[in-house]
Amino acid sequence: MAQTAAKYHEKTSYDRSSMGGHYLDWQNQPSVFKTYDGLKTISMSRGVPLPRKDFFSLYDDLPKSGIEHFAFDLELLSKMLLLTCTVTRKARHADGGFYFRSVASAGALYPTEIYLHSSGVKDLEDGLYHFSILEHSLVKLRDGDLSDALKRFMTACKTENCPLTFFLTAIFFRSAWKYRNRAYRYHLLDTGHVLANLELAVKALKLPFEITLDFDDRVVNQLLGLDENREVALAVCRLKGTPDSHRASEPKAIDDLPDKMKKASQVSPQEFQTPEIQAIHVAGYDIMPGNADLNMCDTLGVFAESRVAVPPTSKTVERLPYPEAVFRRRSSRNFIAETLPVSAMGALLGVIEPVDENGMDAYFQSICTGFLTNGVESFENGFYVMNEKATGVGFVKPGAFTKTMSHICLNQEWMANASLHFLFMTNMASLEKSWGPRGYRYAMMAAGILGERLYLAASALGLGCCGIGAFYDGEASRLLGLNAWSRVLYIVSLGIVKSMPGRDHLE
Numbered sequence: 179m180a181q182t183a184a185k186y187h188e189k190t191s192y193d194r195s196s197m198g199g200h201y202l203d204w205q206n207q208p209s210v211f212k213t214y215d216g217l218k219t220i221s222m223s224r225g226v227p228l229p230r231k232d233f234f235s236l237y238d239d240l241p242k243s244g245i246e247h248f249a250f251d252l253e254l255l256s257k258m259l260l261l262t263c264t265v266t267r268k269a270r271h272a273d274g275g276f277y278f279r280s281v282a283s284a285g286a287l288y289p290t291e292i293y294l295h296s297s298g299v300k301d302l303e304d305g306l307y308h309f310s311i312l313e314h315s316l317v318k319l320r321d322g323d324l325s326d327a328l329k330r331f332m333t334a335c336k337t338e339n340c341p342l343t344f345f346l347t348a349i350f351f352r353s354a355w356k357y358r359n360r361a362y363r364y365h366l367l368d369t370g371h372v373l374a375n376l377e378l379a380v381k382a383l384k385l386p387f388e389i390t391l392d393f394d395d396r397v398v399n400q401l402l403g404l405d406e407n408r409e410v411a412l413a414v415c416r417l418k419g420t421p422d423s424h425r426a427s428e429p430k431a432i433d434d435l436p437d438k439m440k441k442a443s444q445v446s447p448q449e450f451q452t453p454e455i456q457a458i459h460v461a462g463y464d465i466m467p468g469n470a471d472l473n474m475c476d477t478l479g480v481f482a483e484s485r486v487a488v489p490p491t492s493k494t495v496e497r498l499p500y501p502e503a504v505f506r507r508r509s510s511r512n513f514i515a516e517t518l519p520v521s522a523m524g525a526l527l528g529v530i531e532p533v534d535e536n537g538m539d540a541y542f543q544s545i546c547t548g549f550l551t552n553g554v555e556s557f558e559n560g561f562y563v564m565n566e567k568a569t570g571v572g573f574v575k576p577g578a579f580t581k582t583m584s585h586i587c588l589n590q591e592w593m594a595n596a597s598l599h600f601l602f603m604t605n606m607a608s609l610e611k612s613w614g615p616r617g618y619r620y621a622m623m624a625a626g627i628l629g630e631r632l633y634l635a636a637s638a639l640g641l642g643c644c645g646i647g648a649f650y651d652g653e654a655s656r657l658l659g660l661n662a663w664s665r666v667l668y669i670v671s672l673g674i675v676k677s678m679p680g681r682d683h684l685e
């Protein structure tokens with residue numbers, strides 16, 4: 179059974195010559211909304227005033243320290259959750275409705291769930307809650323302030339009171355129903371997508387925060403009342419309040435939640451087991467310190483022949499402000515072969531700059547971002563990596579790669595006309611050496627975060643965007659000329675489209 183990131187990734191690689199295929203069991207299609215029976219529910223208003231901002235400025239705006247006396251209340255929480263993940267459109271199907279969301283998800287299977295702990299939030303009792311995305315409501319799972327307990331197993335918020343702590347989890351079966359063992363990739367990528375929206379929401383609301391992917395897995399899963407074989411915690415985001423004057427008392431043990439609450443992690447009447455996924459996830463329980471000097475782009479075996487200056491982010495290119503860019507985000511596939519202006523390119527590169535000061539820096543180190551160009555003003559068609567961005571992006575080799583890459587992506591030929599294929603890559607050996615199997619979570623969630631940022635930037639710019647998780651892994655590495663240990667983790671295609679889903683092309 180796969181116990182390392184490299185083995186799991188290899189074992190779940192697609193190969194053109196051995197694509198088995200399997201049928202989809204529609205009788206056991208997983209529910210995309212988690213529900214609990216008979217628990218207290220707190221409704222939140224969707225009609226709350228939201229911060230309307232220049233989308234691209236949000237990435238320059240990082241609140242760093244605790245804000246004293248900031249009013250954390252239910253209305254603020256409602257805003258945060260609306261901006262993080264909400265239903266944006268209902269489509270009617272013969273067998274019922276389908277709800278589109280503000281966040282992209284592989285196969286629209288939405289494995290990610292959101293929980294939160296509140297402590298001293300006005301109009302909300304202290305406790306642990308599950309967020310119902312469909313109802314925009316909170317379901318109470320535990321009573322009382324658990325702050326002392328959280329401090330014991332969280333690296334973040336040791337010295338401040340944390341009025342709100344968000345937990346993101348993934349339900350294995352949702353994506354595994356379709357993607358089988360490869361699904362762990364999507365659990366992590368999809369959760370990265372949700373995390374990017376949460377990160378942006380707290381930035382827009384100017385709240386100081388810290389994100390961590392490091393915590394005691396067993397304790398957090400138990401706290402959330404998860405059935406660990408079916409659903410696991412992947413990320414935590416804590417909002418920092420005032421400095422903590424309160425002396426931590428001996429933390430109380432956290433009781434198990436009743437079995438009927440754990441049962442809510444089951445989302446289909448008959449679920450098959452996912453032992454490969456459980457094995458790689460559990461292999462990542464140990465947390466290693468990492469290697470601060472690692473530069474992933476230096477490890478892939480590709481070298482920049484020359485550099486191209488990064489175009490400045492021009493404020494004039496924005497078409498949709500935040501939060502409309504989030505609410506109107508959708509996947510597009512109808513790319514047309516038109517040149518992407520360099521001003522848009524500058525804006526896109528600006529949002530994926532891997533510098534962050536809210537706890538994510540080390541995780542971004544686990545990947546190298548690159549891109550293939552196909553008609554981008556001032557960029558010769560070819561393969562680029564974003565190494566040493568201060569001195570420009572590195573031009574690795576010229577070539578018309580997007581057509582070949584679209585074949586490699588399981589013949590998704592529509593990708594060929596996209597102006598850009600963003601590539602998130604890692605060297606599996608360096609990843610493993612620095613962080614052990616847990617490094618796989620960092621790399622895939624970092625790729626997911628940057629993928630969602632690109633989706634939102636594209637939405638703001640009136641461009642089309644689509645995440646691509648399906649590709650022949652070996653062929654993708656060979657096309658780029660990566661060394662034997664290096665792999666593409668995720669691709670995001672982006673460019674000018676005929677029209678945007680759900681809205682006219684903004685001119």
Ligand SMILES: Cc1cc2nc3c(=O)[nH]c(=O)nc-3n(C[C@H](O)[C@H](O)[C@H](O)COP(=O)(O)O)c2cc1C
Nearest residue numbers: 278279282283284285286367508509645646647648
């Ligand atoms: C990790 C990930 C992988 C994806 N892979 C593909 C893909 O290979 N091909 C594709 O057409 N769409 C892909 N998508 C897009 C999803 O199909 C899309 O997000 C989902 O159907 C919901 O539609 P929406 O994005 O318009 O809301 C992917 C999305 C994500 C987040």
